[in-house]
Amino acid sequence: MKQPLLDMRDIVKSFSGVRALNGVSITLGEGEVLSVCGENGSGKSTLMKVLSGVWPYGSYEGEIYFQGELIQASGIRDTEALGIVIIHQELALVQELSVMDNIFLGNEIGSFARLNDEAMHHRASELLGRVKLNIQPDMLVRELGVGQQQLVEIAKALNKNVKLLILDEPTSSLTSADIRILLDIVSELRDQGIACIYISHKLDEVLALSDWVAVIRDGDHIATKVAAELTQHDIIAMMVGRQLEELFPREDHEIGEVVLRVNNATAIQAGASRPQVDNVSFDLHRGEILGIAGLIGSGRTELMQCLYGCYDGQYQATVELDGQSKQIRTQRSALAAGIAMVPEDRKRHGIVPIMSVGRNITLSVLDNYKTNHFSSVFGGVDEDKEYQDIEEYIARLKVKTASPELAIKHLSGGNQQKAIIAKCLLTHPKILILDEPTRGIDVGAKYEIYKLMYSLVKEGMSIIMVSSELPEVIGISDRVLVMHEGKLKGEFDHQGLTQEIIMNCAIKEGA
Structure with missing residues (x-):
C-alpha cells in the first residue's frame, strides 16, 4: 500500500x-x-x-x-x-x-x-x-x-x-x-x-x-x-447528527399592512461613474420577509445602509414608517425609529472583537441600564438587569459560549452572528435588516437562524434580507426584489420563483 x-x-x-x-x-x-x-x-x-x-x-x-x-x-x-x-x-x-x-x-x-x-x-x-x-x-x-x-x-x-x-x-x-x-x-x-x-x-x-x-x-x-x-x-x-427535513424550513405566517414605505432612495459615492442606489422605491409589509437579490455591486447593501443611516457617501430617501415621515441620517435615529440592522461584514461592523459576548449584546441599549443614585454624581449601571438580559438572549438565540464574559472573537462565526442578532433584538425593532445573515456559517446555524426569522415575523416584526445565495432568497422570502447597477429591476412573489428568473432579471440592461 x-x-x-x-x-x-x-x-x-x-x-x-x-x-x-x-x-x-x-x-x-x-x-x-x-x-x-x-x-x-x-x-x-x-x-x-x-x-x-x-x-x-x-x-x-x-x-x-x-x-x-x-x-x-x-x-x-x-x-x-x-x-x-x-x-x-x-x-x-x-x-x-x-x-x-x-x-x-x-x-x-x-x-x-x-x-x-x-x-x-x-x-x-x-x-x-x-x-x-x-x-x-x-x-x-x-x-x-x-x-x-x-x-x-x-x-x-x-x-x-x-x-x-x-x-x-x-x-x-x-x-x-x-x-x-x-x-x-x-x-x-x-x-x-x-x-x-x-x-x-x-x-x-x-x-x-x-x-x-x-x-x-x-x-x-x-x-x-x-x-x-x-x-x-x-x-x-x-x-x-440528524436529518434536516428541509434546508429552508418555510413556515406559514400572516402578512399584514404596509409598515415601511421607501421612495426615491438614491446614494452617490464621490468619484463613482454612476449612483450606487438609483431612485429606488419599495414597500415592506408587517410580518413579511422581503428578500433583496442581485449581483455584487448591484446596490443591495448600499440601499440598506441608506435605510439604516450609515451610508458613507451622499444619499437621500423619503421614508415613512407606520404612515409617519422619518428622517434617518444616523444609526441612532434608525434605532429610535424602530429599525435595526445586522451588517454584511460582521467582523468589521458587527462586533467589538476584544469585548465580551455579553457586552457586545447590550452595546446598542446601554442607556437601559443607567441608574440614578443620589450618592453618585454620574449615576451607575444596573449590572443585574444587564446580566439578566444577556442571559435571556443568549438562551433565546442558543449562542454557544463558555461564558458571557468570553471575548466574542473566540466564538464561531455562526455564534457571533447570533450575538449580533441578539444585540438588534434587544432594541425591540419593528424592522430587522439582515445583510448576508448566513455568510460563512454552517447549515445547522443557518437552520436555527431561519427558524428564528419565522418566529420573529409571526410576532409581527418585518424583515428585509439581503443575500447572495439564491436558494436562500427563494427558500425564505415571501417576496423578492432584484437589483442591477443601483436600480430596482424586478419584484416577484416567491411562488414559482426560480434562480433562472432572478439571474435573468439581475443581469438585464435598460429600464
Whole structure:
C-alpha cells in the first residue's frame, strides 16, 4: 500500500480541560483533495491549527506524519519548510506592499542584505501566470479585488514549494466568476501532485472538487468517505447528527399592512461613474420577509445602509414608517425609529472583537441600564438587569459560549452572528435588516437562524434580507426584489420563483 502524504493519528486538543478535538485521524495522498466539513465550533479550525503548527508539537496529543516523517513543529515556519501552507479566511496580505513584496515577504531572494529585485520580479511573474492572474508584480495589493488577492495568496504558497495547501473558507467573499477561477486552479494544482485540504460550508463546491470528505462533529471524527458517493443531504446528516427535513424550513405566517414605505432612495459615492442606489422605491409589509437579490455591486447593501443611516457617501430617501415621515441620517435615529440592522461584514461592523459576548449584546441599549443614585454624581449601571438580559438572549438565540464574559472573537462565526442578532433584538425593532445573515456559517446555524426569522415575523416584526445565495432568497422570502447597477429591476412573489428568473432579471440592461 502506498504511503500517504499526510497521516494525522488520534489528535486530541483541549482548552482549559474542555476537549476541542477527541482523537481525530485523517489521511491524504499526493494530488488528492480532502474537504473537511462540520458545523461552526466542530473543531475544523483547531485541527488545521494543529496541522499547520499554530498549536506546536507537545500542546496536543497524537502524532502527525508527513511524507512518512513525524512532525514536531514549533511553529508555522517549521511546517511551511516541509511544504504545508495554510491560507486563512482572513487574508494575511500587507495592503500597502506590492504583489511581489507580499509573495516574497520573509523569503526574499538576495544575499548580504542586498535584494535581487530582477530575480524576484521574474519569479513573481511566473507564479502569477501559474494562478492565471494577469497583473503586474509591482501593483499594490490594495488595488486588487478580493478574488485576485486570494490568488496572490496561492501564488505566495507556490513560492514556498507547497506540497499540501490548506484553504479555509476561500470562497466566502468571492463572486461566482472568482469562485470558478479558484476551483479551476485547485484542480490544476491537484493534477500537478499538490494535495489540498479544503474547508467550506458550500457543499456544492465540496462535492464538485473533492476526492474525499471528512466530517467532524463536536470534536469527534464522524467519517471520511469518497466524495463521489455522497450527496449534500448525506454530508448535512453527518454534520448535524440528524436529518434536516428541509434546508429552508418555510413556515406559514400572516402578512399584514404596509409598515415601511421607501421612495426615491438614491446614494452617490464621490468619484463613482454612476449612483450606487438609483431612485429606488419599495414597500415592506408587517410580518413579511422581503428578500433583496442581485449581483455584487448591484446596490443591495448600499440601499440598506441608506435605510439604516450609515451610508458613507451622499444619499437621500423619503421614508415613512407606520404612515409617519422619518428622517434617518444616523444609526441612532434608525434605532429610535424602530429599525435595526445586522451588517454584511460582521467582523468589521458587527462586533467589538476584544469585548465580551455579553457586552457586545447590550452595546446598542446601554442607556437601559443607567441608574440614578443620589450618592453618585454620574449615576451607575444596573449590572443585574444587564446580566439578566444577556442571559435571556443568549438562551433565546442558543449562542454557544463558555461564558458571557468570553471575548466574542473566540466564538464561531455562526455564534457571533447570533450575538449580533441578539444585540438588534434587544432594541425591540419593528424592522430587522439582515445583510448576508448566513455568510460563512454552517447549515445547522443557518437552520436555527431561519427558524428564528419565522418566529420573529409571526410576532409581527418585518424583515428585509439581503443575500447572495439564491436558494436562500427563494427558500425564505415571501417576496423578492432584484437589483442591477443601483436600480430596482424586478419584484416577484416567491411562488414559482426560480434562480433562472432572478439571474435573468439581475443581469438585464435598460429600464
